[in-house]
Amino acid sequence: MKKLFLALSVIISFGLVANALAQVPERSDIRIVVVSHGAASDPFWSVVVNGVDQAAADMGVNVEYRAPDTFDMPRMAQLIDAAVASNPDGLIVSIPDADALGDSIRAAVEAGIPVMSMNSGSDVFKDLGVLRHVGQTEYEAGFGAGQRMAAKGVQNGLCVNHEVGNVALDLRCQGFEDGLGEGASVDVLAVSTDPTEIRNAVLAAFSANANLEGVLAVGPVGGEPTIAALEENGQLGEIELGFFDLSPTILQTLADGNAAFAIDQQQYLQGYLPVAMLTLYIQYGLLPGSEVVLTGPGFVTPDNAAQVVELSAQGIR
């Protein structure tokens, strides 16, 4: 009788434990979909994807990365719709255009899928029911860039924008102009993503306006051809040069002392952190206290460029 009771209690307690475990999903069963506006072939976004992949490996969860081929908001909304229809355990999105993507993101929230945002969307994510945002605030980062250039005496600036249509980049240029201060002027150069076209557009801008003293490229796609253009003009090192985001070429230019600064938003974290945070949320319901987790801006200058060079070559910065 006693033995039977013992056996029963063992079975029951096993059952209870198994039951408790069943409520926490296995990590290998968790499937998270990331939908961003940047193709994995973009040098900036490939670092984000590296962060996503590393987090997926570290957490032991399944992650799928999706992005439209060009900057195409309706297409991105359709990708989010498809992701929602596939019923994932968690969804991570970037929000460059809240109007265009809002309905799709809300539909995900209403379907009971936990959603986090990264990169763009710090000002709108809360209204859409997104849990947390991981990124940097764009206008302030551009403003900081303007202030740094103003301190070096720049009054006439050029803002090289390779992704017209993305509000985040418009805000960087806007912040840059405001950061330069009263009376300063900024020309916005809207370019494609083709390096030759960008280089020649920058050359043309300089021949059209000889007063330009500073250039801000709002991404490496526009930044590297800008370096090439200044080099061709023999003005590398004379013109104050600032960048958003890092690439090996940009870092080398900084290390050589030919540029003033690069604003690093440490986008590896924008891929890594949301995956890690969502995994813990899905498993245990844990969320960090701050609603926006800032990954930047950090300024990389000629002083600290060397140490960042190696990590950039590895696709981590």
Next chain:
Amino acid sequence: MATIDRSADERIREVGILRKLLSRPELGAVSGAILVFIFFAIVAANRGFLSFRGVSSWLEVSAQLGILAIGASLLMIGGEFDLSIGSMIAAAGMAMAIPVAVYGWPFWLAILLAFAFALFVGYINGMIVNRTRLPSFIVTLAFLFILRGLTIGFTRLITGRTQVSGLKPAAEGDWLAVIFRGDIFGLPVSIYWWLGLAVLTTWILTRTQFGNWVFGVGGDANAARNTGVPVERVRIILFMGTAVAATIFAALQVIDLGSADVNRGQLKEFEAIIAAVIGGCLLTGGYGSVVGAVFGALIFGMVQQGIFFTGVNTDWFKVFLGLMLLIAVLFNNFIRKRATEAK
């Protein structure tokens, strides 16, 4: 020999219904679409491809492309191309968005402005092709750049930005905007536009004099002119048709999403032509059907959206897209050959 054996005249020979079906240009696209559907139904059914939300998602993509493909296929049957469709989408979107957002116009007036602008662009395209007899490929390629440049230029000049948003409140309650937004029976309104336009243009193409003219102009413009077809006018109307299709596409996206940006519609001109070609239109003109283009768009939309339901790593996405399209077209071609040889 006063009597003629009537059954020897092949024009009035009785043709079986099956053979009639087999010789239709759209048959290949229809069977291709079925093939693609079966593939994804097997591979991705348990991941939401067949769920209501999933079906609505790939139907919407197909529908929006399909609207463009209908315009493009009519023009291709008429023997011309329009590469300015994609840029027209962005231009029409801004022609709608800027008056509403910046100048406070009611939405219906802005929509009418955009359509008027589309008719004008179509007219200019058609007129230049008529007057110069340059290949429409080149003329409309020029407008691909001109329209995109005008869109970026005017948008930045007027708004200082590259994106105009916050249009949803203005669209709500507007009597004309209402037909471009929302769902009917749970399906996005673009699907109904797609089907409605397909029926309308199929009727025009197969049942009206104008439809005959289109085939005539595309087959042999000189012969058509000699028999009294107003070739120039037909071309201009067809170019207006593609621009209007692009504007319908723009209206659906701008009003539904509530924002417009200068990058909308990139590469859509090629997708529309691809859909029309998958659907059996010849690149040389004079042959094809709207129904084929509709199914061509369905194949493209199913492949494009369906891949995301399979969970394939997106690094390999384009390989997969290309292969699926190639297989669909090869299958389409195979069926069509079998059908035409069977005569």
